[in-house]
Every structure is written in structure tokens, then in C-alpha cells.
Amino acid sequence: MDMRSTLDAPDKPMNPTKLAIMDAAEQSILKHGYKAMSFRDLAAQVGIKSASVHYHFPTKADLLQALLVRHQSTLEAAMKPPKKKRQAAQKALNQFIECYRDITISRGSMALSAVLLAEHSLLDAQSKEQLNDLYQWQCDWLATIVSYLHKAEVPTDSDRQYASQIMASLHGASILAKATQDADIFDQVTQPWRTLVDRI
């Protein structure tokens, strides 16, 4: 009836229904966009009623925020602090590329962040911030990787620029692959980054 907050304790195992709702929501957003994602759809997907979805996530904004927080956590967990060794850094970069590749190929979608960005004006203020952070975190992480690739400790402006180019390339590759329905394009576009260590 009343929940203090949509935030879950960091470690407490999450209610399975709540988890199912979030999974369905993420799928739905990737497929149809944020505006088209509806509580009734999610409810049907999960096998409950829309009122029950509201029980777990009072508003659509709450649900989105939970999704973004989880997304960030997942990313941070997957992208452990990169090693400073050049080869390890390249490996970490490849793993990052793999994240985008996975969404693009197996789910046939552009990145969640890009989909949400397309509907940026519809998002609540907090989600906008979280989305912002998400991009910032990835750019920073990539810049660090790039700096490690040439044995530096702290990213230079040039490293940051490189990081932006990689990010752009990944998002663009995802878009192109989806637009042309040709998954190979993703690999063609991103291939240079997979061997960056040899050229930097």
C-alpha cells in the first residue's frame, strides 16, 4: 500500500515480480521506445494486473529511474576497473564493445541510452540526470582505457577525444546495423577499435 521508495537495498535480493517488471520494461523500451511502454503491457507480460505494477513502481518515472540505476550498476560491474597494462586495457575495451554488440545483434536494438535520448524531453528531471551520468561514466571510463593504452596514468584531452570517437562509433554502429538490418555492419564499423593497442 505504501512504499517508502522505489530504491532497493543494494544487496537485498530483489522481489522476483519487481525484477520481471523491470526486465519487461527494458525490453519494451528497447523495442518500442519509452513513451510507448505501458504499464498494462508490462503487466500482461509479467502475468499480473497494471495496478500491481503501480504497487512496485508508483509512477512511470520511478520505473525508469530504477531501470537506469540498474543499468549503470550492471555496466559498472561488468566493466571492472581496467588494468593499466596495455593488453589488459585493450581487452577491457573489447569487452565494452561487446556490450554494445550484444544489444545490437541479439536484441536488434540501439543502446538503451540512445533510445531514451531520442525521447529526452519526456523524461523526468532525475532520469535525465541519470542518463547524463551514464554517458559521462562511459566516456570517462573509455578515456582512462585509452590513456592506459599508451601507458599514461591520467587521460589527456586527446584521450578524451579518442574516447568520444569510440563512443560515437559504437552508438552509430548500433544505429546503422539496425537501420540496414545487417548485423555485420556493427563489426565492420567497430573493428578498428578492437586492435587499437597496435596503432596507438
Next chain:
Amino acid sequence: MDMRSTLDAPDKPMNPTKLAIMDAAEQSILKHGYKAMSFRDLAAQVGIKSASVHYHFPTKADLLQALLVRHQSTLEAAMKPPKKKRQAAQKALNQFIECYRDITISRGSMALSAVLLAEHSLLDAQSKEQLNDLYQWQCDWLATIVSYLHKAEVPTDSDRQYASQIMASLHGASILAKATQDADIFDQVTQPWRTLVDRI
């Protein structure tokens, strides 16, 4: 009361109201996405009633199709058949980049095609095709440009791959610039392509 089709004669000057509706629609999609773009909003923007919008465009799909056709025409008109001279080809490429830059910077949005792609499942079949063609045309055009940059006549696979990388870079640059609210990023990311002729 009844219109044979939403298609306009290629040369006949378009009804100013119809034009205003299309402009408003394009703006709205760029800002809020396709699903959130509503006839009532457009009507208010233009200063008419929503029923009048339906007079010009019976359905939302009709309106979208008209937008996509116009978009393609505009692009084709702006990107005249490129010259085979290397410098001219680079100039044409720069002009292409400028198109994306303009949307990104002055309108603060990602490309129309990318926004629509994010909501791809909501589009009618014909719009999907038009969207597809739009990407295909741009990739082909770019591939031709790239081939001209090294004095070839017909694009090789490598040229096509290069073209994909440029396209991806442009879309990604647009996304990054919007996400970080830093217009400079667009130029940073796309700068390499502006002097491609010197390195190819």
C-alpha cells in the same frame, strides 16, 4: 473531404498550411519522438484545429510518410551528385557533415532518422521502407564520395566500409553532443572526416 493521396505533385507549390504542419511535425518528432507527436499539438502550433490536420494528412502514418519523402528530397537536393575531383569530393563530404551538424547544434537533436529508428516498431510498413531507403541512400552516396577521394570510379567494399564508419560517426557524434549537452563534441568527433582527403 476526400483526398486521393497525401502525395503532392513534385513541382506544384505546396499548401502553406500543409507545409506548416509538416514543419511543426518534424520539430515535434525531433524534440519529443514520434509517438509523443500529436495532431492536437501540431494543430495548436499551426493555429488550426486537429480535424484540419487530418484533412491534410488523414492518418499519422500519412504525415510521417510525407515527412520522410520530403526529408529524402531535401537531402538529395542538398547533396548534388558529387564531383569526381578529390577536392570537390571532400567539399561534398564536408557539406554532408554540415547537415548533421546543423540538426545537432542548432536544433539540439539527434538526426530524424535516428529518432525514428528508436521507435521503429511503431512505424507503418511504408515508413519503415522509406527510412530504410534513407539510410541506404546516404551510405551509397558516402561510398561514392569515398571512392572519389582516391580517384576511383566505383566504390569498393572497403569504400563502403569507410562510408559506414563515417555515417556511424555522424550519428554517434550527434548522440554524444546531445547527451553531454556539449556541442563541441560533435566537431571533435567528426573532425577527422573533414580532412579525409589528406589521409586516404
Next chain:
DNA sequence: TTATGTCTATCTAAAGATAGGCATTTAATA
């Protein structure tokens, strides 16, 4: 007098959200 463009009025469906009821499980306490 016909086509054009707009209007008012209205229908219908979808969607976010809330109120309040009803079990079931969990925790507290006599």
C-alpha cells in the same frame, strides 16, 4: 457549383494513476 479548407462535436481506445478490498506471510506479544 464544385472543390477547398476549416470548424464543432463526438466516438473510441489507450494509458497513467488511485482507492479500497482481500488474501497470505511475517513479526510481535501475551
Next chain:
DNA sequence: TATTAAATGCCTATCTTTAGATAGACATAA
């Protein structure tokens, strides 16, 4: 331990808003 209180999770029902779409009237211009 048995009983009670409270929290959990889901339900039905309903409200309200938004939005796509249509019918039919009305004015004006070709």
C-alpha cells in the same frame, strides 16, 4: 506456543486525460 498485528502483494473497479479518427456543417474561392 497460540494469537494478534502488520506488512506484502495482488486484485477489481474506476477516474481522468490524451489522442487518433470521423461526420457533418459552413464559408469561400475557382
